[in-house]
Each structure stands twice: as structure tokens, then as C-alpha cells.
Amino acid sequence: MDIHALQQIVHKTRDARRKQTIPKFSPADRDQLIHKYHPDFRASAYRPIRFGPNEGEKTVVELATLLEGDSPIHDDLDLTPHHQTDVLIIGGGGAGCAAALHAHGAGAKTILATKLRLGDSNSVMAQGGMQVSVAPEDSPVTHFLDTLKGGHMENDHALLKVMVEEGPSIAKWLLELGVLFDRQADGNLHVKKGGGSSKPRLVTCSDYTGLEIMRVLKDEVLNQKIQLLEFAAAIELLSDDSGACTGAIFKDLDNQRHVVVAAKSVILATGGIGRLHIQGFPTSNHYGATGDGLCLSYRMGAKLAHIDTFQYHPSGAVYPEQLIGALVTEGIRSEGGQLVNAKGDRFVNELDTRDVVSSSIIRECEEGRGIRTMSGRVGVWLDTPILDAEHGAGTVEKHFPAMVLQFERFGIDISKDPVLIYPTLHYQNGGVKIDTNSETNVKNLFVAGEASGGLHGRNRLMGNSLLDLMVYGKRSGLTAAGRAGSMKQGKLTLKHLERFRAEAKQHGNVSGVISPMILPAYTRKVG
Amino acid sequence: MTTDDTQNVIDQPEVMKPRMVTIEIAGKKVDVPEGITVVKAMWYAGIDVVRGIGCLGGFCGACATYYRTKDDPKVRTCLACQTAVQDGMCFTMMPPFPARKAIYEIQKLQDPKQDLFNFYPEAPLCRNCNACTEACPQRIDVREGVWKAVFGDFKSVSEMFMDCVMCGMCTPVCIADIAPNLVALYVSRAQGAHFAEKPIGLDTRIKEIQEGRYNDEWHNVLKMNDKELAEHCATVK
Numbered sequence: 039m040d041i042h043a044l045q046q047i048v049h050k051t052r053d054a055r056r057k058q059t060i061p062k063f064s065p066a067d068r069d070q071l072i073h074k075y076h077p078d079f080r081a082s083a084y085r086p087i088r089f090g091p092n093e094g095e096k097t098v099v100e101l102a103t104l105l106e107g108d109s110p111i112h113d114d115l116d117l118t119p120h121h122q123t124d125v126l127i128i129g130g131g132g133a134g135c136a137a138a139l140h141a142h143g144a145g146a147k148t149i150l151a152t153k154l155r156l157g158d159s160n161s162v163m164a165q166g167g168m169q170v171s172v173a174p175e176d177s178p179v180t181h182f183l184d185t186l187k188g189g190h191m192e193n194d195h196a197l198l199k200v201m202v203e204e205g206p207s208i209a210k211w212l213l214e215l216g217v218l219f220d221r222q223a224d225g226n227l228h229v230k231k232g233g234g235s236s237k238p239r240l241v242t243c244s245d246y247t248g249l250e251i252m253r254v255l256k257d258e259v260l261n262q263k264i265q266l267l268e269f270a271a272a273i274e275l276l277s278d279d280s281g282a283c284t285g286a287i288f289k290d291l292d293n294q295r296h297v298v299v300a301a302k303s304v305i306l307a308t309g310g311i312g313r314l315h316i317q318g319f320p321t322s323n324h325y326g327a328t329g330d331g332l333c334l335s336y337r338m339g340a341k342l343a344h345i346d347t348f349q350y351h352p353s354g355a356v357y358p359e360q361l362i363g364a365l366v367t368e369g370i371r372s373e374g375g376q377l378v379n380a381k382g383d384r385f386v387n388e389l390d391t392r393d394v395v396s397s398s399i400i401r402e403c404e405e406g407r408g409i410r411t412m413s414g415r416v417g418v419w420l421d422t423p424i425l426d427a428e429h430g431a432g433t434v435e436k437h438f439p440a441m442v443l444q445f446e447r448f449g450i451d452i453s454k455d456p457v458l459i460y461p462t463l464h465y466q467n468g469g470v471k472i473d474t475n476s477e478t479n480v481k482n483l484f485v486a487g488e489a490s491g492g493l494h495g496r497n498r499l500m501g502n503s504l505l506d507l508m509v510y511g512k513r514s515g516l517t518a519a520g521r522a523g524s525m526k527q528g529k530l531t532l533k534h535l536e537r538f539r540a541e542a543k544q545h546g547n548v549s550g551v552i553s554p555m556i557l558p559a560y561t562r563k564v565g
Numbered sequence: 566m567t568t569d570d571t572q573n574v575i576d577q578p579e580v581m582k583p584r585m586v587t588i589e590i591a592g593k594k595v596d597v598p599e600g601i602t603v604v605k606a607m608w609y610a611g612i613d614v615v616r617g618i619g620c621l622g623g624f625c626g627a628c629a630t631y632y633r634t635k636d637d638p639k640v641r642t643c644l645a646c647q648t649a650v651q652d653g654m655c656f657t658m659m660p661p662f663p664a665r666k667a668i669y670e671i672q673k674l675q676d677p678k679q680d681l682f683n684f685y686p687e688a689p690l691c692r693n694c695n696a697c698t699e700a701c702p703q704r705i706d707v708r709e710g711v712w713k714a715v716f717g718d719f720k721s722v723s724e725m726f727m728d729c730v731m732c733g734m735c736t737p738v739c740i741a742d743i744a745p746n747l748v749a750l751y752v753s754r755a756q757g758a759h760f761a762e763k764p765i766g767l768d769t770r771i772k773e774i775q776e777g778r779y780n781d782e783w784h785n786v787l788k789m790n791d792k793e794l795a796e797h798c799a800t801v802k
């Protein structure tokens with residue numbers, strides 16, 4: 039059927055729905071719903087990891103396969119370093135830039151290497167804001183408790199306490215660098231309320247928070263003349279006899295050559311995993327979000343935490359095909375956008391937590407109340423025109439200009455037509471286990487940002503990621519720099535790889551893939 | 566949804582009968598399905614794209630692209646991850662442009678408005694040609710921004726360039742060799758670091774934390790067992 043014909047049900051039922059209130063689920067119903075429909079609970083998508091530090095623990099098949107994968111490096115590679123540094127940072131998103139600036143600021147020789155250009159990352163796309171407890175009625179302790187509740191009580195308390203306590207001074211650091219956070223009339227930071235938080239706590243830069251922070255951090259990295267290696271993908275780490283990390287090997291994506299960097303310590307800030315398209319989900323993530331940091335640290339013997347849980351953002355675009363997976367901001371639901379199934383009914387309180395809303399959308403689709411596209415996708419309606427109906431003509435255009443533009447490019451006017459949405463793979467809740475200095479159980483190997491795990495428990499609250507990046511980017515940078523002065527460069531060997539390969543062999547080398555993935559294979563094989 | 570249900574299915578003409586169009590990628594003709602994005606068209610044509618891709622979401626500015634549509638002499642600019650191909654379109658990606666970025670210590674500036682002329686002496690030479698504005702895929706009035714920067718209206722500039730993705734497409738077209746986006750970035754940072762009001766509430770909170778104002782509360786919370794903590798969390802409203 040024509041999309042406009044199918045949309046009629048949304049227009050027809052709008053007036054009746056406007057008067058309706060949908061209660062939130064009771065804790066018991068909520069649990070039941072999530073267990074039945076959230077992708078994290080689809081047992082068939084999971085399998086135990088066969089060997090390594092997390093042997094026997096379950097994760098999604100896509101990740102398990104990469105973790106058990108083989109390194110692209112031959113053990114006879116010449117390890118004579120091309121570069122020598124105190125601190126090597128891998129990844130040029132928010133966590134990487136923050137780490138680089140702090141390490142450099144503390145006087146360490148610093149190299150920042152990244153897969154694509156400096157800044158090409160998830161960080162630049164963050165729209166919603168960064169959580170900082172600055173409001174008078176708020177406190178770091180309240181921030182701690184809200185986050186714990188959101189994370190299903192499984193967050194690492196020590197990591198979380200550090201993050202919420204250092205939040206305000208991080209905001210000050212960013213302001214001093216020239217980040218333009220939104221203000222109230224009296225000059226204080228303007229704070230918004232995010233899903234799952236009891237107090238308004240999101241500091242924002244219009245709906246370009248990540249872009250603004252990254253513009254400034256990138257510029258500052260350039261001003262400080264920090265040495266950059268761009269289009270350099272880390273493909274293996276280096277270790278000395280004691281197993282401590284001593285550097286990394288990169289593939290220069292321009293000429294395919296290997297580049298060896300000797301470093302006293304290494305900070306991995308390689309971000310998330312969305313481009314693995316776990317369970318076939320589309321993703322909101324950037325092109326390089328292929329979980330490389332997890333594979334690299336796992337081979338070194340670093341333990342991973344909570345790698346069986348992922349965040350599926352409820353509203354990813356399903357139609358048109360060009361926008362598959364792109365985020366339809368939560369702001370639409372906050373302002374009263376309703377979720378409507380093929381029968382014209384609402385089925386969830388739109389402001390419930392992300393895992394609940396996502397689960398209920400999946401339930402509607404699985405029980406036959408979704409709308410299917412010929413390309414085999416399914417979704418439910420997000421009634422966007424209701425915002426104009428509710429708050430006056432022009433509301434959508436005025437409050438969501440970026441989204442209007444995005445759909446308009448494909449001939450869709452979201453102020454007149456509802457959009458089709460389905461959960462999109464958005465965030466890796468877990469990652470490499472770290473301590474409060476951002477260090478892993480492998481000496482001199484630090485992990486910061488989305489690649490690290492433990493802090494967010496089993497579900498991240500909106501806005502906590504940007505703060506996580508800045509706080510642990512800073513801590514990793516400072517600790518690594520502090521250590522550099524008093525230590526010697528360790529030997530460059532591939533001993534950890536020998537050990538890993540021996541283990542893999544014992545388990546029959548089952549994976550059959552080379553990891554890390556580096557970039558997803560979207561290019562069509564022609565001919 | 567059940568597979569035999571045909572009622573709630575959107576017929577997508579482009580999927581049912583994909584219409585192929587002929588486009589030209591950096592001078593080479595290829596057939597691709599109509600309506601896919603410029604980036605996806607390259608993948609479809611079997612081209613590996615490493616330079617020229619980043620966020621795929623319209624935020625990072627990596628995919629700056631020049632294009633022309635059928636029979637129209639005008640060369641336009643777009644973000645390749647956000648633009649659909651059409652029949653007869655030809656495009657090529659823009660390599661990084663060798664613009665000069667000034668180096669500065671933002672916090673140490675004494676007179677940021679005057680310093681602009683030291684860092685970017687070409688900025689006041691704007692000849693009002695408007696080419697930068699026409700080149701901007703984010704619809705920013707770039708020319709106006711350059712003028713405002715030169716006249717010291719840093720606040721307006723910082724607001725105008727909030728949606729600048731730093732694609733750099735305004736730079737190669739400038740007849741006065743200005744890099745408007747870099748000028749705007751300097752101005753925005755100076756605005757934030759030097760001219761924006763200091764948020765008192767933030768300083769108060771930092772001081773409270775340093776002085777141990779929350780220590781008792783922390784102590785209380787951190788000694789709770791899991792059950793007590795869960796109950797305590799539930800009381801936070």
C-alpha cells in the first residue's frame with residue numbers, strides 16, 4: 039500500500055489519542071516485557087566466549103567471533119619503532135582528545151593516532167547533552183543514585199562516584215576552553231531533564247552538544263601541536279616480558295603499511311560497536327564503530343565487563359531506506375510525540391526508559407501490529423504532526439530543524455506525516471574493565487570512553503556518556519603522563535599474541551576471522 | 566508481524582522495481598539505484614571509501630562533496646552521507662583543503678577582538694562576494710558571519726556557526742583567501758572563554774564538593790548493602 043494511505047490511521051486516531059494517558063508499567067510488568075522482547079534477552083543471539091579472560095561468559099555471537107579472531111600480524115614482523123612516545127592515544131573521539139590534552143598538558147610526549155580523521159567519531163553526533171549536577175536542587179549523590187537505578191544497580195560504585203564528583207570541574211574546564219553551553223538569563227548553566235533522571239541535569243549546546251565540544255577539543259589538540267597519526271588503524275598492541283603494554287602496531291590506511299609505535303603507556307579510546315550490526319540491527323553509530331578496542335585489549339589479557347548488554351535507542355528511522363538507523367531524537371517524544379501501531383493504538387508511555395520503550399516497539403512488531411516496508415523492515419509510527427496540533431503550527435520546524443532538514447532531503451515533511459521507526463543499535467553498555475585511573479588489569483594499558491565498561495552497569499542514562507569520556511579521558515591522560523617520567527620504555531614484543539594463539543589453537547581456532555574489523559564491509563563486490 | 570499479512574505493507578516502488586539511474590563518480594559513469602545517498606552510491610559502485618567518511622549522520626563534515634545535476638551548469642556542494650543521487654548527477658569528493666589555521670592559547674589572549682586581526686589578517690579583506698554562503702551545506706550565512714567577526718560582534722558569530730560541521734567548503738571558494746569556518750571557530754571559542762558570563766552556580770558546586778559538603782551523605786550511601794541501596798534509590802524522586 040502507499041505510505042500515505044497507511045499513515046491515514048495516525049491522522050484519524052489523533053484526536054482521540056490526544057486525550058489519552060498511558061500509565062507507566064509496574065516494575066513486574068516492565069521486567070516481564072524486557073525479558074520477553076529486549077534484544078539483550080534473545081538467547082539465540084548469544085554464545086559463551088570459548089577462551090581468554092572472559093572464558094565461559096556469554097556475549098553476542100558477532101562480538102564473540104571477533105574476540106576469538108586472529109591478529110593480522112605475523113609473529114616475525116619487524117618491530118623497530120617508527121615513533122617513540124611517552125603516551126600513545128588510540129582513537130580521536132571525545133575520550134581520545136581529552137586524554138591527549140591532559141597528557142600533553144602534564145608534560146608527557148603524546149601521540150594521538152586515529153582510524154579516520156581527528157574527530158570522526160560518535161562523540162561529534164551527541165545531541166542530547168552531558169549530565170552534570172549543577173542545579174541547586176541537585177547533588178553528585180543524587181546523580182549517583184539516578185545512574186545506579188538506570189544501570190539496574192550493577193554499576194561499578196567507585197567509577198561512578200568519581201564521575202559524578204568530577205562532573206562540575208570538567209564542565210568548568212570545557213567552559214574555559216571556550217565551549218558554549220546554553221545559559222539561563224542569570225548566566226548559570228541551563229539544565230534540562232533527561233530520561234531516568236530525577237533532576238534537570240543535562241547541559242547542552244543547542245542540539246549540537248557533541249559537535250560543539252568536539253570542534254573545540256579538536257582545535258585545542260591542533261593548537262597544542264600534539265602529534266597526530268590520522269588514517270592509522272591500530273591492529274595489534276605490543277607487550278613486554280611481564281605482559282605490560284608497550285605500544286601498538288597500526289595499519290596506515292592510505293598505503294597499507296605497518297607503523298610501529300613504542301610507548302610507555304597506551305590509552306585506548308576507540309569507542310563502541312554499532313557497526314557490527316548485532317542481531318541485524320541498524321545503527322546510529324559512526325563508520326568506524328567496529329569494537330576494535332575490545333579485540334585488541336582482549337588479546338592482551340584485559341578483562342571485559344558487561345559485554346552482554348547493549349543499548350537500542352527506541353527511535354531509529356525505518357523509512358526511507360536512505361535514513362535507516364539514523365536517530366530520531368528523543369526530544370520528539372519528550373514534547374508529546376506518540377508511538378502508534380498499525381491499528382492506530384498507543385501501546386506504551388512514550389517517556390518510559392529506553393529499554394522499556396524499545397521492548398514494547400519490538401513486541402508490537404512481533405505480534406503483528408507493525409508496518410512493514412517492501413525491503414523487509416518493520417516499524418511503528420511516531421506521530422510527529424501531533425506536536426504542531428498540540429503546541430501550534432510551526433513547532434516541529436522550530437524545535438527540530440536538523441531533523442526536518444534530514445527528512446526533507448528525501449521528500450518527507452515530518453510536520454505533516456508521521457515517521458516510521460524501530461529500535462536502532464546505539465551504545466555498548468559494557469567494555470574493558472577499568473579502575474578509577476582508567477587502567478585495565480594489563481599494566482600501562484588504559485581504556486577510556488565507550489570502549490571501557492563497568493560504569494554504566496547494564497543500561498546507560500542519556501547524557502552520562504559525554505561526561506564519562508571527559509572524566510576518564512582526563513584521568514587516563516594524567517595517570518599515564520605521571521608515570522612516564524619515572525619509567526623506562528618496555529621491550530617491544532608480541533609475547534601476548536603467542537600466548538593467545540596457543541590458546542586459540544587449543545580451542546581449534548574456531549573463529550576463522552581476522553580482527554579487529556577496522557571498517558565494515560559495505561562496499562559491493564562488483565564483477 | 567506475520568509474513569502472510571499484506572495489509573500493513575508499504576509498497577516502495579524503489580524496492581519493488583528499483584529504478585537504476587546513471588551517475589558519474591569522479592568522471593566515471595556507473596548505474597546505481599535511484600535515491601540512495603552519494604556515499605552508498607560509491608559503495609554500490611564497488612568503491613572503498615576511507616577518506617571522505619566519518620559519522621554518516623550529517624555532523625562531522627568529512628564527506629564534503631561537489632556535484633552537478635543533469636544539464637545544469639551550476640556546481641553545488643553537499644554532505645555525501647545526507648544527499649540522494651538522481652539521474653545524470655555527477656559528483657566528486659573534496660579532498661582536505663590546505664587552509665591555514667592560526668595557533669593560539671585561547672586562555673592567554675589579552676584582547677581577543679583585536680587579536681583576530683593578528684591571527685587572521687585576511688579576514689577584514691572580505692569582498693562581499695557571498696560565495697562562501699552559497700557553498701555552505703548547512704545554510705549558514707557565512708559572509709554575514711565574517712563581517713560580524715570583523716566588527717567584533719563575537720556573540721552573534723558564535724550563535725550563527727553553532728551548526729557548522731567544519732566541512733571546509735566555504736574556504737576554497739573565497740576570493741580573499743579567508744577560511745571563514747576557522748575564523749568563526751576562533752571567534753566562538755574566544756566568545757566562550759572571554760566574553761560569556763561565569764556561571765556562579767557551577768563554582769559554588771565545585772567548592773561544595775572540594776569542601777566535603779557531601780561526605781556524610783556519601784558515607785551513608787556507600788556503606789549500604791545492595792538491598793538497602795536499591796530501596797534508597799527508589800526513594801529518589
Ligand SMILES: Cc1cc2nc3c(=O)[nH]c(=O)nc-3n(C[C@H](O)[C@H](O)[C@H](O)COP(=O)(O)OP(=O)(O)OC[C@H]3O[C@@H](n4cnc5c(N)ncnc54)[C@H](O)[C@@H]3O)c2cc1C
Binds near residue numbers: 129153169503
Ligand atoms: C547519534 C548518537 C547520539 C548520542 N548522543 C549522546 C548524548 O546526547 N549524550 C551522551 O552523553 N552520549 C551520547 N551518545 C553516546 C556518546 O556520544 C558516545 O558514547 C561517545 O561519544 C563515545 O566517545 P568515545 O570517545 O569513547 O568514542 P568515539 O567518539 O566514537 O571515538 C572513537 C574513536 O576511535 C577511533 N578508532 C576506532 N577504532 C580504532 C582503531 N582500531 N585504531 C585507531 N582509531 C580507532 C574512531 O575512529 C574514533 O575516532 C550518542 C551516540 C550517538 C551515536
Ligand code: SF4
Binds near residue numbers: 702729731732
Ligand atoms: S561554514 Fe563552512 S565549514 Fe561550516 S558548515 Fe558551512 S561551509 Fe562547512
Ligand code: SF4
Binds near residue numbers: 694695
Ligand atoms: S567568500 Fe570570502 S570574500 Fe566572499 S563573502 Fe565569503 S568571506 Fe567574503
Ligand code: FES
Binds near residue numbers: 618619621626644
Ligand atoms: S560522514 Fe559525517 S557529515 Fe557525512
